Amino acid sequence: MSMAERLTIGAATRPKLARHARLRFDTARGLWLLLAPERVLLPDPIAVEVLELSDGIRTVRDVAENLSQKYDAPLDRIATDVTAMLQSLADKGFVAAADGVRP
């Protein structure tokens, strides 16, 4: 069995939610939640947007460009923020990388 390696998020990574991570809106509390084993995170509105764009097809660069256009914000800064956020979630096991382009 091969040893797992830490996922490093880069511009070309195609991020997606890990299979065991579930993003859902909780109507009882009126909150977005990210559920994982023994963990519940409360993503802020931007994090929800990033995770919804992280479909395993778009690259981190695509996600950043999308948000940069939508919010008319500098791409460099958005890309840095998005990468840091996804890295933090990857380190917790919430975010994985897709192997390649698959619909």
Added chain:
Amino acid sequence: MSETAAAERPAASLSPEAGRTHGLPVAVLAELTHRCPLQCPYCSNPLELDRPKDELSTAEWQRVLGEMADLGVLQVHFSGGEPVVRRDLGDLVRRASEVGLYSNLITSAVGLTRDRVFALADAGLAHVQISFQASDAALANRIGGYRHGHAQKHLAAGWVREAGLALTVNAVMHRQNLHELPQIVDMAVTLGAQRLEVANVQYYGWALKNRAALMPTRAQVAECDRVVEEARERFRGVLTIDYVTPDYYADRPKTCMGGWGRQVFNISPSGKVLPCHAAETITGLHFDSVRDHSLGWIWEHSPALNRYRGTDWMPAPCRSCAHKDEDFGGCRCQAFALTGDAAATDPACALSPRHAAIFRTAEVEAETGTTRFIYRNPTGGTAEA
């Protein structure tokens, strides 16, 4: 968009609102059965096990799962005993998925087959937690009191990963296996687990009965701290380690269950709603059953749940303590087990008048206690040969 870097906030908004003793429940431990092929001497089930004929039926659990979702529960942990002995486990997982619950399976993995793992994944199971008793097979099988258990666990862990499910390795630690912790960490990584629970034994029920055989030395505890810290650093981004420290040697008590009846609860095989799996060890409390009331009614009105909620019930020294809203006075079951009074300060707390005595008891038992187990079974336990 400066908030982007703050991807998540601590789960503060899941906590009860200010001035409330309890909020919407977040997670439920569903003990489907007390039947189990293993006989671990630290089993968290009560000494008096529920009988199979008293277990909730499939239809009853399906109703209760729906009530959980309505009540705001987010995660359900299917546990036991050994939950896979219930043939309807797949139906219950499917029902949990239908009502939007995130489902976890907490299993010994004994009795699990590859087909069953894939069927559970298909039913919407998200995560499997497999208990390991040690890394060495002979030691593991001796602790579990089951000859081929360890090899079966390794096979099952492989199927879990093959099915694409998240895997947690749960390792209950005590004096007789703490020397293997570094190998257990490596085993968890090799098995492809994303998460490892290093859970030092908590002494209630069966574990209290076996305390002298399980209590670690202070040197072992210090080494355990060091190994966990080193492994967390070495496997950052690969393996998350959740660490339960042994509280007899602690200064501050654990915030048991996040507070009595505050955000989580347990349902026993026969349907009793408990603030934790050990609560039935406290005599004199009557726990309401899902057979008699809706979950919503029980969560709000059950006298047993309301008994130790919040801080108003506290006597001294907890009542005037600066930490009372953080640790809620520690663990009620431990207070009852060690003082005979469930409202007493948990003796794990340095402010308890009993603290020095239990600290000393732990040290003496760790140095001079027996190594022979009393195995957990429905007949009250069997001494190791």
